[in-house]
Amino acid sequence: MQPKLSVITIVYNNVKDIERTMLSVLNQTYQNIEYIIIDGASKDGTVEKIYNYKSRLAQFISEPDKGIYDAMNKGLALATGDYVLFMNSGDEIYAPETVTEVFQSAASADIYYGETEMFDQDWISLGQRRHHAPEHFDWQSFRYGMSISHQAIYVRRSLAEPFDLKYKYSSDIDWIIKAAKHASSIVNTHIYVAKYLVGGISKKKHLASLKERFHIFTKYYGLIPNLINHIFIGINLAQYFIRHRRTND
Numbered sequence: 197m198q199p200k201l202s203v204i205t206i207v208y209n210n211v212k213d214i215e216r217t218m219l220s221v222l223n224q225t226y227q228n229i230e231y232i233i234i235d236g237a238s239k240d241g242t243v244e245k246i247y248n249y250k251s252r253l254a255q256f257i258s259e260p261d262k263g264i265y266d267a268m269n270k271g272l273a274l275a276t277g278d279y280v281l282f283m284n285s286g287d288e289i290y291a292p293e294t295v296t297e298v299f300q301s302a303a304s305a306d307i308y309y310g311e312t313e314m315f316d317q318d319w320i321s322l323g324q325r326r327h328h329a330p331e332h333f334d335w336q337s338f339r340y341g342m343s344i345s346h347q348a349i350y351v352r353r354s355l356a357e358p359f360d361l362k363y364k365y366s367s368d369i370d371w372i373i374k375a376a377k378h379a380s381s382i383v384n385t386h387i388y389v390a391k392y393l394v395g396g397i398s399k400k401k402h403l404a405s406l407k408e409r410f411h412i413f414t415k416y417y418g419l420i421p422n423l424i425n426h427i428f429i430g431i432n433l434a435q436y437f438i439r440h441r442r443t444n445d
Contacts, residue, residue, distance in 0.1 A: 198228040202277030206267040207285035208236035220288035226295035230254040234267045265359035265367045286393035287347045306379035308350040310389035335376035347390035351375045365405035
């Protein structure tokens with residue numbers, strides 16, 4: 197029997213991108229998908245766009261919230277699937293066959309993950325994320341940076357705790373690490389599973405996001421190891437930009 201997947205999309209005033217995200221979910225060849233949309237009381241036509249597909253949604257809520265992770269928690273509370281996937285407005289499931297391929301990659305894993313392709317505001321591909329998905333992933337894999345985006349990870353719902361609202365920009369990192377700590381089987385699908393629209397809230401509030409990440413990594417990995425790891429993060433980042441600059445010269 198096919199496991200049931202709850203796909204949760206949160207959105208606020210994004211009429212430009214919401215339909216593209218919705219169609220990437222609704223056009224999946226995989227049959228057992230429960231689609232939940234949480235809107236933060238949009239005023240720009242987003243709600244009207246969503247209503248065009250309301251009959252195909254399992255749940256749709258439009259009301260004010262206390263931020264991105266409060267909205268995600270609302271979606272999580274409504275989810276009834278065996279697995280949950282967060283596909284925020286502007287992002288896409290990679291291809292119509294993606295969910296089918298994810299679940300075909302292995303039976304009954306606690307977590308499935310894959311690669312992410314980045315896109316700019318004009319939906320032009322920027323290529324693979326700088327952090328490639330690791331060959332093997334566990335709760336310690338984030339110590340050198342967030343190597344899997346949350347759009348590219350399918351988590352067994354029984355392992356999916358609510359997002360910690362004390363983090364405003366990086367609670368998804370904390371959430372993934374917690375789930376991975378309790379997972380007994382984590383599967384690399386070895387495929388692209390998500391398209392990611394760059395420039396989300398963590399980019400707009402980049403410094404605050406980095407501070408939160410540092411606190412989260414310290415909580416799980418310890419202060420001294422985290423400081424040492426950040427030296428390697430800095431070196432890797434510098435090498436990446438040097439290579440990238442040479443490529444563009």
